[in-house]
Amino acid sequence: MTVPDTETSPPAVCRLNGVSKAFGPTKALQDVSIEVREGEFLALIGENGAGKSTAMSILFGLLEPDEGGVEIMGRPRKMRSARDAIAAGLGMVHQHFMLYPDLTVLENIIVGQEDTGRSGRIALGEHRAAAQRILQEFDFSIDLDRKVADLPVDARQQVEIVKLLYRGASVVILDEPTAVLTPQESIALYKMLARLQAQGTSIVLITHKLDEVMDNADRILVLRRGRLVAERDAQATDKTELAELMVGSNIEIIAKRDATRPDVALSIRDLTVRRRQGKAALAEVSFDVRKGEIFGIAGVSGNGQKELVNALVGLEDAEGAVQLAGRDVLGLDVAARRALGLGYMAEDRMAMGLAQPATIAENLISGREGTTDFSSRGFLDKRRIRDFSRDLIARFDIRTPSERHRAAKLSGGNQQKVVVARELSARPAVLVIENPCWGVDVGAITFIHKQILELAEMGCAIVLVSSDLEELFALSDRVGVLCDGELTAIFERGELDAIAVGAAMSGQRKDTAA
Template sequence: MKLELQGITKRFGALTANDHIDLTAEPGEIHALLGENGAGKSTLMNVLYGLYQADEGRILLDDVPQHFAGPGDAMNAGIGMVHQHFMLVPVFTVAENVMLGHEETTFGGRLDLPGARAKVREISRRFGFDVDPDAIVEELPVGVQQRVEIIKALSREAKVLIFDEPTAVLTPQETDELMAIMRQLRDAGTAIVFITHKLREVREVADRITVIRLGKVVGEAEPTASNAELASLMVGRSVELTVQKEPATPGETALVVDGLRVIDAIGQVVVDDVSFELHRGEILAIAGVQGNGQTELTEAILGLQDRVEGRILLDGREIQGQSVRRVLDAGVGFVPEDRTEDGLVGEFTIAENLMLDRSYRSPFVRRGWLKLVDLAQFAADKVKEFDIRSQGITTPVGRLSGGNQQKVVLARELSRDLRLFVAAQPTRGIDVGSIEFVHKRIVATRDEGVPVIVVSTELDEVTALADRIAVMYRGAIVGIVPADTPRDVLGLMMAGETPDAPDSENHQKEQLA
């Protein structure tokens, strides 16, 4: 089935999220839609799937105009979507999830679960998915859960499949398996729209590439195009994609984490006996699929977790059990993984956000009075130093782009006298140009002798920034390995396998050579 979008325009008030976008996906073709977060990719696909109604333009299937009042209409027309965040009921079986919303009954009025099981087996056999229809979804690996999403779409005879950032929660091996599945589907005649911001993946699997920026199509490219060419199209200028850094020269031990356990609100152990050391002048990157304890580990270091056991020593002083303010005052800089919820106050100005960590003391407060002139000068200096694009220091930070918001967080945290810098998902949701800037500042912080922890689910970012890599799986550190460890080894570790490499460090303990 041929899919064609003509002049699709979608507005949200004064914001034009999609501006007269044209796109065609032919049967037996993988058409990649490439663009940064906020470029309008997901909005366009939500229009296609009936979740949004376009203000202008039309959708055609095999040259026939369509009107979708909701996802049900899109599915009935032969369109399926594999969402970034799976739309599955964890406690249901595979077969129950596949038939959910499209329940069929037998002559006696019972749900036709045998028919659903047979459908799962038939699709699994056809594409080599190896999925048990009676398996409970929450007990399946993430990669298999994604196959269940694909089976759901195929069971409804989808002829056009939309993959919306499908590799966000996958290990490298699971990503490779997904690429192979996409090629199988293409070869079977399915038209595929692959939405992503990852250059390596789009070049590996796409037949054609459309690039959108700020809601508009800015060009098309062949898979043979270089990463630099694609990145330039995405951001509108040339970008340095390789992180330039000298080998680390680690100094004395700065941070010791010993036997750390974190227990969540329902009594589950989410960080399980984690131990490691971090030295001055090095970057320890923590890798792993999202949800394996990385968030809770960084929050425990900052003092944000309530039920914590074990020790956290910074320069020989215990900071575990201290308040967040005391941890910050001890010299810990922290970039949270969700800047809008935990890193910024959207209604506050750039200047006000830049003083949040020190709103109660020098240099911005004296004898209880806010020193507005000093704050204004400080903010103006940081806006210039960190290249924060805005209309001025009084601009509410909520009006800035994601990349500029992240620069405000970095400027605030890196302007203090730091003894430790922790950056969680530092480039999530920002454009390639801002990523380049953030990476340079992280490396510069390391080169100033500050120990750095970077938490990222982007393996390319991990390997580019790290001097050593710790991989977490189900709350534990599987191993700590050198930065040049092959991707396939890291992928196996992300799935829970202990590394066999002779230069890997012992489980939960490490010794620098």
């Protein structure tokens, strides 16, 4: 990979020119110009809500800019829909896969590009041959006749890439492509992208993972709050600088102290969750979590994390044993487990963590509405609920005009603070946390991480399920890895290493992987 010399840099294939875009009062982009040069690997970085995806959606014709426009090969071009962008040689792999699960791989590839005979019948044979050529060229081994729903995640991503190549894309935009991949799969992806680049394709990578940027990009653009704040050559910068550019200030590094105490707070033995078909989605998982310990759970999503959490919280039937404060709780319902000191922060804020249309106060008391804290004789005590809510809003720095505001109107970070405030204020003995920082801005992430660490220091046992290895490594005392519903390895804090954990995520037992 060569770094382009700025003086003889290759021509721009496409360019955003002074683009601004607002959603209501929020200015998502302000006067941003980005050019993509031929054959380069460009990284576009920034935290959540910085405007990366908005910028690329405008380039790709999915959003119309308020001001400014798109240029292709130096000429202004109006992008009315993705069709125009595709015709101009652009292709995009979206963060959420844009696939049709019940259609075959081949059908997925050709939707929108169908060649038909006079009868309107799709010329599947020709499509198949063309797709096969691309598969061979890039050594993809995907069965064109399989349903996409039956493919593993990395294969689905390959289908997305084949879709672009099938349309002859010369600029490939990827939005957070490794969020769903194991470290090993990520490496394979970047190898493939390098091959594409070598053939003259321009790559645009949208991400916040700075390691991947440093390893692969030629040129880096930093977006912050809708503005382009910096341009760097990959050779001439480092992770610390990039991180500071992204956040706009020095990042506070949170210090992890080992607060583990000797007594076991949560003990799990042979925990098994069976699916209807008889296959175990969670198979004989056993581990202990001590007071003050944070036990991380790593794994590619869909490998039993959901089942583990559901079985612990009481949302799903399970076999085996779960002991909470020395009591077996598997037969108990959610309310009874909560009464014994179990807390739960769900990853799905939209439906599970919060009742979006309800007020903040209503959300803050949920789970304890029937206790004497907030009600008597079946009727709610409005004043106590109000005082309690105002206190939490102040203590957890929830930015809202009042406790009667609807949760749906808060930003992602503030919504998550409501969840954190509710669960922490219940003073749990054991807390189950799932991806606490999904869709949360960096400032709030630091705040939430600090709260979690403080809680552990106060003696709470925490099970932290996260798909973000960086987060797991920063917070956990130990990390267990789930693959195919089995606990394939447990790493001590000192042993944590992305490659080793990644190997365990793809099913290698710890002893053979190390």
